[in-house]
Amino acid sequence: MQNNIxxxxxxxxxxxxxxxxxxxxxxxxxxxxxxxxxxxxxxLPQNINLISxxxxxxCVTSISDIDNIIELAENxxxxxxxxGDMLKIPGSKSSLYKKRSEGANIxxxxxxxxxxxxxxxxxxKKIIFIAIGFETTxxxxxxxxKKAYETKTNNFFIYNTHKIxxxxxxxxLNSSNKNNISAFLCPGHVCAxxxxxxxxFISKIYGKPAVIxxxxxxxxxxxxxxxxxxxxxxxxxxxxQYDWVVKENGNPIAIQYMDNIFDINDAIWRGIGNIKKSGLxxxxxxxxxxxxxxxxxxxxxxxxxxLCSCGDILLGVKKPFECRLFGKSCKPDNxxxxxxxxSEGTCSAYFKYEKYKT
Amino acid sequence: xxxxxxxKVIKINGNNAEINSMGVIINIDISLVPxxxxxxxxxxxxGFAIQIIDNEExxxxxxxxxxxxx
Ligand code: SF4
Numbered sequence: 102m103q104n105n106i107x108x109x110x111x112x113x114x115x116x117x118x119x120x121x122x123x124x125x126x127x128x129x130x131x132x133x134x135x136x137x138x139x140x141x142x143x144x145l146p147q148n149i150n151l152i153s154x155x156x157x158x159x160c161v162t163s164i165s166d167i168d169n170i171i172e173l174a175e176n177x178x179x180x181x182x183x184x185g186d187m188l189k190i191p192g193s194k195s196s197l198y199k200k201r202s203e204g205a206n207i208x209x210x211x212x213x214x215x216x217x218x219x220x221x222x223x224x225x226k227k228i229i230f231i232a233i234g235f236e237t238t239x240x241x242x243x244x245x246x247k248k249a250y251e252t253k254t255n256n257f258f259i260y261n262t263h264k265i266x267x268x269x270x271x272x273x274l275n276s277s278n279k280n281n282i283s284a285f286l287c288p289g290h291v292c293a294x295x296x297x298x299x300x301x302f303i304s305k306i307y308g309k310p311a312v313i314x315x316x317x318x319x320x321x322x323x324x325x326x327x328x329x330x331x332x333x334x335x336x337x338x339x340x341x342q343y344d345w346v347v348k349e350n351g352n353p354i355a356i357q358y359m360d361n362i363f364d365i366n367d368a369i370w371r372g373i374g375n376i377k378k379s380g381l382x383x384x385x386x387x388x389x390x391x392x393x394x395x396x397x398x399x400x401x402x403x404x405x406x407x408l409c410s411c412g413d414i415l416l417g418v419k420k421p422f423e424c425r426l427f428g429k430s431c432k433p434d435n436x437x438x439x440x441x442x443x444s445e446g447t448c449s450a451y452f453k454y455e456k457y458k459t
Numbered sequence: 460x461x462x463x464x465x466x467k468v469i470k471i472n473g474n475n476a477e478i479n480s481m482g483v484i485i486n487i488d489i490s491l492v493p494x495x496x497x498x499x500x501x502x503x504x505x506g507f508a509i510q511i512i513d514n515e516e517x518x519x520x521x522x523x524x525x526x527x528x529x
Contacts, residue, residue: 131462184505211505211506212487212488212505212506212507213505213506214488214506214507215506237463237504237509238504238505240491240507240509241488241491241504241505241506241507241509244488244490244491244507290462290463290502290504290509293463293502293509293510294509294510345512345513346502346510346512347510348510351510352491352492352509352510354491354492354493355491355509355510358490358491
């Protein structure tokens with residue numbers, strides 16, 4: 102271990118000494134991965150408990166959305182472009198992965214721009230990009246919708262599941278009788294776009310510390326130390342540790358793109374339910390690009406797999422070990438719930454990195 | 460999902476730019492950071508630059524990402 106990391110851990114231990122139990126939620130799936138991979142849970146003092154939140158966009162995509170996407174894929178005239186993580190998510194009957202092996206036109210893309218370029222080159226085909234993700238990704242979709250509108254690329258559609266993070270954090274704070282969160286590690290790349298201000302309510306209204314963190318082990322440890330110091334000094338605020346990327350006002354141009362293309366609406370988070378004003382929908386002017394509208398798809402309520410505790414895990418109420426299926430019938434190669442599918446899902450990260458530890 | 464990496468901008472062509480991301484040259488969209496100039500470091504997410512970063516810190520970050528990626 103590097104010296105600076107050892108020194109940081111020592112300082113965390115000194116600062117945490119004498120404090121009562123502190124539950125820090127990392128909202129972002131990329132943080133969950135980094136924490137697991139670097140074994141950070143094991144080096145922290147006993148009274149610091151890191152809990153994972155709902156920050157894996159794939160995990161919180163509703164079953165009904167997955168079923169709709171599968172229905173789109175079943176039509177041989179359609180070409181589905183998706184980030185790789187979506188493919189294995191089980192819907193109520195099948196998954197995109199299975200559909201692809203059965204011959205459906207499903208392409209994994211690195212960038213949504215690949216989907217748009219394909220649409221331009223193949224005007225007779227219908228291209229549907231699975232638009233998923235938080236504020237980090239939504240501006241990309243917005244930029245492409247603007248382009249599609251301006252160039253009248255009418256064979257380009259999105260299946261939109263974009264969500265925004267601050268209302269979900271507020272929801273968690275309002276469920277705090279269940280999860281007892283003391284502080285938040287906020288998502289660095291979401292905040293690269295939004296800036297820190299939309300997160301100010303965490304300290305201003307709820308009186309909890311929050312630090313916007315980078316993604317290396319050093320960044321995360323530094324952020325935890327910043328949280329501890331806030332607790333010690335009884336001065337909760339929203340601080341930016343990842344300050345070479347995150348500005349207070351974020352990226353105003355990216356925000357503008359989102360504001361011009363999307364309205365804010367309620368959204369269903371898988372395992373959690375409806376969260377008010379937490380989803381992005383295309384403005385009326387752009388509705389033709391919305392696959393749900395253009396292909397007349399509906400939201401059908403589908404029950405979650407029996408015994409899967411993903412809901413409680415996303416809310417920080419339970420840890421994966423507390424799910425009776427964890428590591429037994431539910432494993433990454435045969436996932437029951439969404440949290441085991443995406444590599445950033447809490448159950449999958451725990452299975453990979455923390456399964457032998459408590 | 461929100462994984463993003465720092466990279467150096469080499470050349471700009473309209474809404475696109477050539478970047479060097481850990482030795483690999485790729486073409487990305489810069490619609491979200493129109494003020495970017497060659498030599499700047501940017502944070503790249505899914506083929507789009509989403510923010511311009513401090514050049515001083517960037518080198519350090521690149522090193523850290525290398526470790527993280529291993
Ligand atoms: S271990 Fe599997 S079944 Fe249990 S909560 Fe996690 S994803 Fe759901």
